Amino acid sequence: MRKLNTAVAALGLMLAGPVLAQTAKQATLFKNPQCSCCEEYAKYLRxxxxxxxxxxxxxxxxxxxxxxxxxxxxxxxxxxxxxxxVExxxxxxxxxxxxxxxxxxxxVSLPGMPAGSPGMTGKKREPFTMFEISGDAKSKIYAVE
Known part of the structure; x- marks a missing residue:
């Protein structure tokens, strides 16, 4: 019975693997080869x-x-x-x-490299303001946190 339970558990994990993989949000991050804060942001996303x-x-x-x-x-x-x-x-x-x-x-964009933002060192000094990227001449605020 113990072998059957182990086999059933293993089968469950094998079947769950593809489902879990499909639910992961895919991201492609383009960065300057020498930039380390970009790697920290990728780590934060992961x-x-x-x-x-x-x-x-x-x-x-x-x-x-x-x-x-x-x-x-x-x-x-x-x-x-x-x-x-995402900029x-x-x-x-x-x-x-x-x-x-x-x-x-x-x-959306968080312009510049604000201290304390995900992947950046330092302390957050003020709320982060994210803007819409829409093609309009005037940038609209999307979120503040």
Whole structure:
């Protein structure tokens, strides 16, 4: 009986594996090859249930341009998650909001490299303001945390 229970448990884990893999949120993070905070952000995403592929490139300006990221919304790195572009060190609560609400925008940005944001060292000095990436001339606030 013990062998049967072990076999059933093993079968259950084997069957659950593909289901769990399908539920992981896929992310591709484009970064400068020398940047370490981008690796810390990828680690942060992994710790929060994302499966992250990191692509080191010297063509970040081109990638940002291809995704419609204006200069005032640029962050350290560019991540693509489920057809949305995520610019910079955006907290996972905002990412989950984006993926749940599914607004008709290109993505979200936390411009610059704010201290204390996910993947960055230092203390958070003020609330983080995330902006919509939409192609409009004026940036709209998406979330503040």
């Amino acid at each position: 710790e929060n249930g994302f499966e992250v592929k990191v692509v080191a490139t010297h063509d970040l300006p081109l990638i940002k341009k291809q995704h419609g990221i204006s200069g005032d919304l640029e962050g350290c790195h560019t991540t693509v998650i489920d057809n949305y572009v 910079g060190h955006v907290p996972v609560t905002t990412l989950n909001k984006l993926l749940t609400e599914r607004p008709a925008i290109k993505g």
